[in-house]
Amino acid sequence: MDAILQILVTGLTLGSMYALASVGLALTYGTMGMFNMAHGLFMTIGAYVCYSAFIVFGMPLSFAVLIGIAAGGVVGMAMHLLIVKFMLHRADFQTTIMVATAGVAILLQDLILKQYGAYPFKQPAQIEGQLTVASVVVTYQSIAIMTFAAALIGLMAWLLTNTRFGLAIRATAMNQDAAELMGVKTEQTYLQVLLIAGVLAAAAGILISSLASLSPDMGTNPLIRAFVICVVAGLGSVTGAGITAIVLGVMEAAIGYYIGVRFGFPTMLGLVILVLIFKPAGLFGKQGVVRA
């Protein structure tokens, strides 16, 4: 019983970070059919900027976290303005944008490597202490992670459903032409989507680095998790990605506990491929919605 509870705590912590890492990716794909290979770098940048703001510039922690998150948003917008914007109307956008963002990914990763070195450091955003409830250990850090992730995802969900700009994003995702005919400036919408994706990814990066550590390739691991989560959920399904992330997080924790940490991800991937054999468009995806 205790083992199960412990797994649940670990799994939910993992899952909430995965959710934060995946929903931005799902949103980008859902609105503009763009698969962002540099999404992992948004995470890395968020984590490093937060670190620099705190350690190098000596800002208060909460402020440093905000700056880190903002940096993710800025990089997201910059990517739209410098690259994505010019490619949106190409016939083979879906594949070429993956190539272009892969280029951006190794470029940024190399720059971070040059700036900070390959040696991993500890993320200062730490909250010490833990809570023991009936022999289950819950660190304050994981409570903070879950709360922070839930708050950010909740905020995004609220923005998407209750604001005018959220409405524009949803309309564009469902039907770009129709949205334009309603007066939605889709160019701006895409910019906002990449801003949101960057913000969420940077936040995920800060949280992940607080558990693991900072290194130039720290984004790869969560990025692949996010890929798998989005694929299982059905590409573009934002709510689906959130739910799948939590489920897969708990699953990974359970497999890690019973079989070994090494096999957490491989087992997950095996299951994913099995799911896709029976549901090629993912659990929450619709065959028609996926752009061929």
Place this chain on the structure above:
Amino acid sequence: MASILSIQGLCSGYRNQQVLTDIDLEIEEGSVTALIGPNGHGKSTLLKTLSGLIPTWKGDTQFLGKALGNNAPDRARAGLILVPQGDQLFGGMTVEENLMMGTFARKDRDAVQDSLETVFTLFPRLKERRGQRAESLSGGERRMVGIGRGMMANGKMMMIDEPSLGLAPLIIEQIYEALGHLANQDRSILVVEENPSRVANVASAFHLMDGGRIAWSGNTNDLANSSDLLKTYLGG
């Protein structure tokens, strides 16, 4: 009467394929104009170009005496509203949300509720289905949502692309009855229709498109007197 939309020497097409050649057209304010002609001769392309969904290659388009913006959102915001072919609804939204999307660019938020009532009066069916997702609607209901959504924009001019396309005769009648109501309210409407007899009672000006050009123009009387000419084009 004053001209609301004035087109001169318009050329357009898809990618490298030119479809429209030197279109000159004047649309009068407060009336229904019909664009007729066989399929595949540029009627829908003209509406798409006017709405800004596909770019204008050459030519001048004046709307209410002013040049129009280049893209669809700007044109929609200027009050030039397209009800596109195939309805193009927001499948994941409810009927009411779809209708409200029509008001996206409107400034007069207070009058939105009145517009919704107007749409519901014209299409009582939509009031019954207001909470239903658009993707689960029948073809006729989808068309009603499409037209209703266009009305919700409260634009200066509405362009409707083939309102009868793919519908059962009974439903077509209902749709044209609704268009007749709109025509009586002195709204400016440009409607595309393959079959001129369907629009004959609703519209007051007619333009025949052939091979990407305007081949013939006239009013209701001209239409009645030119049945032979129309037969050659439409194979009636």
Place this chain on the structure above:
Amino acid sequence: MNGNTALYRHLTALVAVLAVIAILPVFITQRYFLGEIILFMIWASVATQWNVLLGHAGVFSLGQMLFFAIGAYAVGMMGTYFDVSPWLAMPIGAIVAASAALVIGLACLRLETAYVALLTFAIVFMVSTLIRTDAECFITKGGLCTPLFGGGNGFSGFDDLGFRKLLKGQWVVGNYFVVLGVLALSLLASICVIHGRLGLAFRALGDSRIYAAARGMNRTRFHIIAFVITAFFTGLTGAVYAAHFRFAGPSLFEFPTLVFILAMIVIGGLKSTWGPIFGAALMMVLVEFAKEMGDVQNTLIGFVLVVFVLIFPKGLAGATSQLAQRISRQRSRKASDTARAI
């Protein structure tokens, strides 16, 4: 008939290209440069195979380095554990790579483009993580623990192709011609696929998937065939890589390597036949240049890749034909101007 003439034209070009590379060692004798050309031939072969998949068949696979690594590991493992000569291990490695491609293809290629890309990417990542984190000793030689798949260090120091004994100081030239042989096979296969019946099927599927399907063409089947064929030659190239460097390890899976080869294809020109060769040559030069500038190679690769995707999406192949078109158009315009003037 038309297809056949194109096929013959490309085959003639192939003979010419191979002949040029074959006489290079007469003029270039420094081991360093020969080594660089060997590396170029290896990457050119991988890029060519990947271009067949990506540009022609329309399979957006990001898993090519897995097949490359399978070939390399086959040579490394058989050499380390059973002292099998690379000559025998190379074809076995290629066959294992093709078999792995068949299994992965059956599981993944039914899906849409983006799903294929992500899944193949995830599979490679999974395999590399499993190998890297494996700490269980399979054999212990001289106090050195080697996990079954070599762990984080991989395999090295196993038997080479035998030229060190045979040619002594000139052994690199021996390896050079073995690699050239593999490149020749790889290019020949790619030309036959692109300009043969399979290529025709790919073009039909590319033009209209629905129409091709209505004519009874099974897209997934063609995709799997392409996937397996290219995996075979990619695996063979990986095997010759291992035989030349006497190394096979998880560093082959690194993301920058993948992007490096992707850049060769994009810069050479997706959908072309010869683009990847030129792309590979250009990227090799670029990397040399970057090394001199102070190890900025990934920054440079990323930058060049983005620039090409943005400005020359059809790569060098497309850019040159664009340029040629523009020049001929200008010339004809000038001609007509002078005609009018007269």
